Amino acid sequence: VTPPDGTAVAAQVRAGEITAAAVVKRTLAAIEAGDRAINSFTAVWPERAWADAARVDRMIAGGRDPGPLAGVPVAVKNLFDVAGYVTVAGSRISAADPPAADDAEAVARLRAAGAVVVGALNMDEYAYGFTTENSHYGPCHNPHDGARVAGGSSGGSAAAVAAGLVPITLGSDTNGSVRVPAALCGIFGLKPTYGRISRRGMYPFCASLDHVGVLARSVRDLAAAFDVLHGHDPGDAATSARPPEPVTAALGTGIDGLRLAVAGGYFETGATNDSLEVVGRLAQALGVTRRVELPHADLARSAAMVITACEGAQVHERDLRTRAREFDPMTRDRFLAGALVPASAYVRAQRFRRWYRDQVAAAMADVDVVFAPATPFPAPRIGQRDAVVDGETVATQPYLGCFTQPLSFIGLPVIAAPAGLGDGGMPLGVQLVAAPYQEAVLVKVAAELEGAGLSVVVQPAAR
Amino acid sequence: MPPPSDLTRVEELARAAAATLGIEVDEAWWPSVAGHLNALLARAATLDAVGVELPEDSAAVFEP
Numbered sequence: 001v002t003p004p005d006g007t008a009v010a011a012q013v014r015a016g017e018i019t020a021a022a023v024v025k026r027t028l029a030a031i032e033a034g035d036r037a038i039n040s041f042t043a044v045w046p047e048r049a050w051a052d053a054a055r056v057d058r059m060i061a062g063g064r065d066p067g068p069l070a071g072v073p074v075a076v077k078n079l080f081d082v083a084g085y086v087t088v089a090g091s092r093i094s095a096a097d098p099p100a101a102d103d104a105e106a107v108a109r110l111r112a113a114g115a116v117v118v119g120a121l122n123m124d125e126y127a128y129g130f131t132t133e134n135s136h137y138g139p140c141h142n143p144h145d146g147a148r149v150a151g152g153s154s155g156g157s158a159a160a161v162a163a164g165l166v167p168i169t170l171g172s173d174t175n176g177s178v179r180v181p182a183a184l185c186g187i188f189g190l191k192p193t194y195g196r197i198s199r200r201g202m203y204p205f206c207a208s209l210d211h212v213g214v215l216a217r218s219v220r221d222l223a224a225a226f227d228v229l230h231g232h233d234p235g236d237a238a239t240s241a242r243p244p245e246p247v248t249a250a251l252g253t254g255i256d257g258l259r260l261a262v263a264g265g266y267f268e269t270g271a272t273n274d275s276l277e278v279v280g281r282l283a284q285a286l287g288v289t290r291r292v293e294l295p296h297a298d299l300a301r302s303a304a305m306v307i308t309a310c311e312g313a314q315v316h317e318r319d320l321r322t323r324a325r326e327f328d329p330m331t332r333d334r335f336l337a338g339a340l341v342p343a344s345a346y347v348r349a350q351r352f353r354r355w356y357r358d359q360v361a362a363a364m365a366d367v368d369v370v371f372a373p374a375t376p377f378p379a380p381r382i383g384q385r386d387a388v389v390d391g392e393t394v395a396t397q398p399y400l401g402c403f404t405q406p407l408s409f410i411g412l413p414v415i416a417a418p419a420g421l422g423d424g425g426m427p428l429g430v431q432l433v434a435a436p437y438q439e440a441v442l443v444k445v446a447a448e449l450e451g452a453g454l455s456v457v458v459q460p461a462a463r
Numbered sequence: 464m465p466p467p468s469d470l471t472r473v474e475e476l477a478r479a480a481a482a483t484l485g486i487e488v489d490e491a492w493w494p495s496v497a498g499h500l501n502a503l504l505a506r507a508a509t510l511d512a513v514g515v516e517l518p519e520d521s522a523a524v525f526e527p
Contacts, residue, residue, distance in 0.1 A: 296513055302506035309503055321485050333492055337499035339484065340477045345507035351517040352510045 002459055003030075003164035005218040006072040006225075010114065013071030016060060020053035020071030020116060027073040027118055031165050038141045038150070040159040042078050044119040045085065049073070052116040059114075067114035068224055069168075076170040077157050078120035079127060080104040081201035089203040090125040090153070092136045093319055093326050104201025105233050106170055106212050113228040118166060121156030125328035127172055127205040128312060128335070129153050130180050130400035131380070135328045139382050142185060143460040144426055148379040151181030151400065157215045158185040162427075162460060168225055169215045174205045175304055176404025178213030179416035183374035183429025184400075186418045186458050188446065190214045190222045193436045194411025195240040197226075198233030206311040207238070208350070209304065209408060217457045219447045222415065223248045226439060242437065250440040255448045258441060261290035263372035263433070266297035267403060270389055271376035274422035279430050282419055283371045285454050286445070292367050295359050297406035303349035303356070304409040305398075309338030310346040330397075357410040364435055369445045373403050374429035378422045407433055415442045417455040427458065473501050 004012075012018045028046055035041050059066040076082065079089040081100035088095045102108070107117060122140040124132050132140040132155025140155035142148040143163040150159040154171030158181030161169055171178040173191040182189025190213055197212035204210060214225040227246040233239045262283045268276060313320065313335045316327075320339055324332055364370065376389055380396045387396045407414055412433055419430040434442050449455035474497035481488050488496055510517075 299510055299513060302509050306503055306507050309499075317484075321487070324487065325489070333495040334499050336481075336486065336488055336492065336496045337477075337503060339486060340480045340496075340500050341503050341507070345504065348507060348510050348517070351519070352513065354518050354520065355513070355515070 006167035006221045009072050010070045020056040023071050024049045024053040038159045039138050040156040041119045042122050042137050049118040070114035072115045073118045073166045074115045074168045075119045075166045077123050077154050079203035090123040105198035109229050124153035125331045127153040128331040142379045151184035153177040155181045161187045161215050171213045173211045173213040174209045176401040179404045182416040184379040186427025188216050189416040191414045193413040195238045196230045198236040198239050200235035206308045219450050223443050247440045247443045250443045251447050258368045260288040260369050261292040261367045263370050264291040265293040267372045275373050278419035278428045279371050279373050300356050300406035300409045303352045304405045306349040310341050313338030368441050370433040372431040374416045374431045378426035413439045415446045417446050
């Protein structure tokens, strides 16, 4: 049975066809039965979920509107503050911190819209990874094949949705951490424009590049979540002062007049054939014939790596001095290296970023949406360190972000959409990329692909 | 810093920097740490390859 998306759940709850409490009961049972195999949750909070659900049900009983996400069970990457619980951020070090006093802004906005928070999700330690092979909390397994990674760093956020445990989750995306796991698990992921969604109460990784993102089973769920999440917050200096620009109204309005193109050059090589072919297949289905080249994407990836390492190390400088042994070895050595990078390298990367932004803006000046691959290959095996691409051996972990990093580097909004199954029956994804603040056109194109049956969430087969 | 290709020299200077910063790196970690640092320096060096004068201003990409 295909699990309902969040929009369907909210409609039932608002119509009084089911109570939010009944949805919670069903959700907790699904997590209990289904998460042992995938390890997507690091904490489940029944008491919090029952309280949220009771609030929603009281509002409905009182004739009040609980919001567009009424009774929708959601879970959040465990780097978001949830009042009363410790924000572990995938680490043992932060597990000793006191419980969060308040909800993160994104969590608060979901709850204000009627969502029910049921738990926290597995991730790479401090978000520094693409595979969620966390040595403290165990690896997150891909619901399509438990021997393979779910992607990362929001691996739990993707796996929980793909497995049908919850319809909507929060993740964060610094270099691809929403889009990579969304693609590898075969679901939808939205990384909005930099500054669209407040990061207040989200454990930082790299402030220059950190975004809040959403993972979901349908485009309408992405749109509904974006609509309640985005908007200015004085608690995050990076949030845009633009007035709210909701995108739900863009659903089903078609793509007439939109100028679509496929990303050429860098985005056409360095990947398995099936990872590249799905881009052409989906673009062709919408009649796309144009190509656009985003110049120097390879250098953008390099600059993103330098900025990430330096800023990430700075966040953890004190702990690197005093308790480096307590870090996950997967992240420790990279943070240590980042702490030792000369400032001149960091500044050069930031200067390059500004220049690259202008180059890409010029390249996309007469294009609305660009299609690009999401990952260079489908989900690797857990523990797999190397892969061969175009005859060359690459390090699996960092290479998973080769197509996502050049885009988040300059804050462009992107939807990762499922694009079917590749060789071996594992999901592949496509990135839909737009100019800053153009999330609405992304929703139009993603909904068009979804409506045509070209981009749909495939229920994992029992393995 | 030395050119990224000179891994020995990179590690030598990185050890000195770590000592100055008060960061204790276990001996067993150094090959990995130096390798990551070398890779980062190599990537930073490639940014010169663009061959244009980069903007002086490295302010945030999007002004809120």
